[in-house]
Amino acid sequence: MKRPLTALMAAALVACSAQSAFGERLISSLSTHQVLVGSNFTGTELVLFGSIERDAATATRRGGYDIVVSVIGPRETMVVRRKDRVVGIWTNAQSYTFDGAPSYLAVLSNKPLDAIAPAATLRRLEIGFGSVALSQAASALGLQPPGEFREALFRLRKERGLYREDPAAVTFLTPTLFRASIVIPPESEIGNYEVDVKLFADGVSIARTSSALEIVKxxxxxxxxxxxxxxxxxxxxxxxxxxxxxxxxxxxxxxxx
Amino acid sequence: MQIYLPIADIPVNVLVVLVMGLTVGFISGMFGVGGGFLMTPLLIFIGVPPAVAVASVTSHIAASSFSGAISYWRRRALDILLAAVLLAGGLVGTVAGVWLFTKLRSLDLLDLIIGLSYVSLLSIVGGLMVFESVRAIVRSRQGQPAVPRRPGSHSWFHGLPLKMRFKVSRIYVSTIPVALIGFVIGFIGAIMGIGGGFLLVPMLIYFLRVPTSTVIGTSTVLTLVTMAAATILHATTNHLVDALLALILMIGGVTGAQFGARAGQRMSAERLRLLLGILVLTVGFRFALDLLVEPRELFSLRIVGAGG
Known part of the structure; x- marks a missing residue:
């Protein structure tokens, strides 16, 4: 698989660049856009590199820059069941169906989310475990899925490495150059994954760029x-x-x- | 060495699964049973979804019973006619079993029913085996001759119509109870992922008085055909048969069975039955624990399809 890698990366860089109203441009590139799952697949790790482009007119940010990378896997219908004791036997009793929960969710940042932006901003941008939509039916009615089922969903997916919130996964190499490591565990669903990168400064989202990766068997x-x-x-x-x-x-x- | 199972959707260690296949094969060769009642639970305990475990083990049992059937055929130790009548009931039972399996799965009751069936069936059969063989061992210690339990010469079903003469087994019985026994074994086997040899052999001996010379060979044929049919049915209706998992199990299973058969020949029948009974009880007990003890994690998650 000898591809003209440099050309590909250059194309990706151009495609992923986006101009913000504030003057910064965010550019990112994934180490690969396709993950191949064979019978020897035991998970893999991707690297996302990014750069914050400034021009002469851009104002200096006193608080520095913050980056949040959200990776969202294909949405699935998931049933979470709770066991209860019924006539002495532990069996599945209540259940809740999430129609449209991401099969994979990684929220990677350079510091804890609450130190990057206020909760209301994060909720509006659907960033973090507390804000991501899990069920279309519930969202349509303006409801949140019941708390314990929601927590169980996050806990069970986290145990398998399929949901991850890591405030140390993004590192700044220079004040404007960063890298993020995206871990793909062996049980990840096949399909298209969105990779969304957002740039924050002083608690405000000032630029974003997105790309995609595909997991295929x-x-x-x-x-x-x-x-x-x-x-x-x-x-x-x-x-x-x-x-x-x-x-x-x-x-x-x-x-x- | 990790390998990713395509249908079960989990990575497993090949060596672990291979050793499981060898061990269960050894036990099945030693006791002359298919070993499904051990293999299915073991797969569930290492994290294979119960439905995939049941469906995949059926093809593994087909493999081990086929090598068994060939060696019994060479020794002419099987009754083809009796096997055919058993099969007539057995295939209907398998279709009914797979149908109920699919139904229970859509009602989210499958895991519970598999658990409950294992507990009740294994504790009853295991308890009876232990009881019978302890009694026989005690009796032989006391110097009394071991009296094989013989049912009365005429049971109620000897009055049933459609009688047939099975020449190889030298019995003359109605085909109704024969087909009924086949139905029960096929039905239970499809739902629980077991060949049913450990149920069928005692049933054939006690109810139909099939002689020991043909009983195991004949039961192996029934197991072979019902499990082959169950594999195809599970693959077509539920898409749950993991061929990669099945292949690893088969290779371990058929190899282990050969060594088990040699080890089994050096032990007395009563002692073998006691050991098998204890084994059956242990598996049943393990299932009972899962149902009776409060689990550490009350919640479970299943992906049922692509979301919007």
């Missing part, structure tokens, strides 16, 4: 998944034949008479 992985879904009868037949072959081989290899 390849090789045997892809073959099995699509076969199981699109040719399910043949797939079942093939799996059974595989079983019979294995059994037959074993009876020949270990034949004692």
């Amino acid at each position: 390849v090789g045997l992985e892809q073959f099995i998944v699509s076969a199981a879904r699109d040719h399910s009868f043949l797939y079942g037949l093939a799996t059974t034949m595989m079983g019979l072959m294995t059994g037959w081989l074993a009876s020949i290899v270990f034949r004692r008479d």
Whole structure:
């Protein structure tokens, strides 16, 4: 895979640049735009580099710059269930359906979010665990999903590394050059991921840029998944034949008479 | 060595799964059972979703029972006619089992029903096995000859119509109870991911008085065909069969079974049955714990489809 990498990066830089009304321009580039999931996939880490471009007219920011990178995976319908004791047995009782919760969510910044911008600003920009929309149905009615189910969703996804809030994942190399590391755990859903970078100064969002990355299954992985879904009868037949072959081989290899 | 399972959607260690396959294969070869009742729970305990575990183990059992069936066929130790009548009921039972499996899954009751079925079935069967074999061992210690339990010469179902002569097994019984036994095994097997050999063999001996010379071979044929059918049905209706997982299990399973069979021949039948009974009870107990003890995490999450 020898691509003209420099040309690609240059194109990405141009595509991702955005002029803000305040004079700063935000430019970012991902180390790769495609993550391939094969049967040996155990997760990976991407790097996002970015630069804050200023021109002569740009005012100096006394508080310095802050960066928040949000990575949002494909939205899925998720059911969170709570176990309760029913006639002495612990079983799933209540449940809540989130229709449109991100399967992956990383909120990466250079310092804690509450030190970057006021809560109201973060909520308006849908930044952070407290602000991201999880359910269309609930949002349409202007409601929030019930607190304990919401907390459970975040906790369960965090345990698997699929949700992450890291106030130290963005580091400034120079006052205007930064990098962020994006961890993709092995269980990440395949699909398109939005990468949204926002620049803050003095608690105000002054520039943003976004790009995308795609996670795809390849090789045997892809073959099995699509076969199981699109040719399910043949797939079942093939799996059974595989079983019979294995059994037959074993009876020949270990034949004692 | 980590490998990513495409359908179960989790990474697992190949060696762990291979060793599990070997161990369960060893046990299944030793006791002459399919081992599904051990394999399915073990997969659930390492994090494979219960529905995927059940569906994938069916193809693993098909593999191990096929190598068993071949060796019994070589020794002419199976009754094809009896197996065919059992199968007539068994296939209907499998279709019914897969249908109920799909239904329960859509009602979110599948995990609970799998848990409850394992607890009740394994504790009853395991308890009976331990009780019977302890009694037999005690009796032989006291110097009394071991009396094989023989049911009365005429049970109620001997009066049923549609009688058939099974020449190889030298029995003359109605086909109704035979097909019914096949149905029950096929039904339970499809829901729980077990071949049902550990249920079928005692049933054939106690109810139909099938001689020990043909009973295991015949039961293996039923297991083979119902599990092959269950694999195809689970793949078509629920898309839950993980071929990669199944392959690793099969390779471990068929290898382990060969060594298990040799180890089993050096042990007395009563002692084997006691050990198997204790094993069955332990698995049942482990399932009971999950249902009765307050779990550390009360919440669980399942992705049911793409959101808007």
